[in-house]
Amino acid sequence: MKIAVVGAGIGGLTVAALLQEHGHEVKVFEKNQELSEVGAGIGIGGNVIDKLHNHDLAKGIKNAGQIIDTLAIADNSGTALSKIKLKRNTINLTLERQSLLETIQSYVQSSSIYTGYQVLSIENEANKVTVHFEKHEAETFDLCIGADGLHSSVRASVAPNTKVNYQGYTVFRGLVNDVQLKDANTATEYWSKQGRVGIVPLLNNKVYWFIAINAKIHNTEYQTYGKPHLQARFNNFPNEVREVLDKQSETGILLHNIYDLKPLKTFVYNRTVLLGDAAHATTPNLGQGAGQAMEDAIVLANCLETYDFDQALERYDKLRVKHTKKIIKKSRKIGKVAQSTQRLFIKVRNAIAKRIPNSLLARQTKFIYKTKDK
């Protein structure tokens, strides 16, 4: 089949790599002139590694990743609120985003990636789909995969009435070198009224950090926030937070408002399929956005290999729509609880968190691992 993939992010490149292996003629169209990932670090759950089975890509990701076995939550004094042991018999990893993208890209035929190709719209017909670009001639394919992220142009063509929801907080992110964390296999979040700070170990004593602060949607205050503001705001936090912020360079701090997508009823529109953030953008609280994009890619490639065309798209829809809706909802809920600034709510939340057995917390995320891959 002749397939267009719109967007060379984590989802688009993964699906391109897998479909090319299955013998399809795939072209990847990326609006930017270069492939690069905006972001510092990323978590890739065992749900993705498991679905890749013994594919070489799993090995590549494992080589570039730091194993994480525990998620800890503490308050701003460092007092533990809960510790979640991640599922055994699987490997959860953290990576530098750019190294994840490069690892995936190394499995895609380089001549099939067209940078500087911004897709404006697509036109579905019964047996073909035409992709229209800003500066290039339109081209016709058997299938178009919209992997063009939260503000997807492909989605705007096929499902124009979808809604992107701002979640009320903005996130700073950065990457620092030479940090000796007490435990290199534990990612820690510190929850407080001032904001939520995450300290995430990466390979080779690097650390990815993030800070989520409540903010009105068009708030401009945080646009001018830099390292000194963050240091001042979090100077009552435990040593490891202060050390990481001290080591952050003045530049290179990223800032993104957090949105998710109102769950769609379908990802399949005739000859066009949505995948990744274009289909189900979620808040980062479960660390599953990119992981789910990769799962979509694996499932779609498997279905196209296993079933006839119509059945394959039907099966993809069945396996992915309901599951990712659950991820969006759960992740949004965690964000609401974690970002609360109400004194009484925080008091009750922290008291409850200390008492909930770890096994119960782990059970809450079990569904992430329980999905079929075709």
Ligand SMILES: Cc1cc2nc3c(=O)[nH]c(=O)nc-3n(C[C@H](O)[C@H](O)[C@H](O)COP(=O)(O)OP(=O)(O)OC[C@H]3O[C@@H](n4cnc5c(N)ncnc54)[C@H](O)[C@@H]3O)c2cc1C
């Ligand atoms: C603060 C934060 C932290 C996160 N942490 C994690 C985490 O720890 N783990 C995790 O799994 N996920 C995490 N995520 C989510 C994750 O980043 C996304 O879910 C993931 O990047 C989605 O991948 P994608 O390929 O679907 O889309 P994208 O990464 O958005 O890629 C889309 C690509 O399409 C291109 N494009 C867009 N429009 C067009 C067009 N019209 N024509 C051609 N090309 C186009 C873009 O340039 C881009 O290259 C986080 C997100 C945020 C904001």
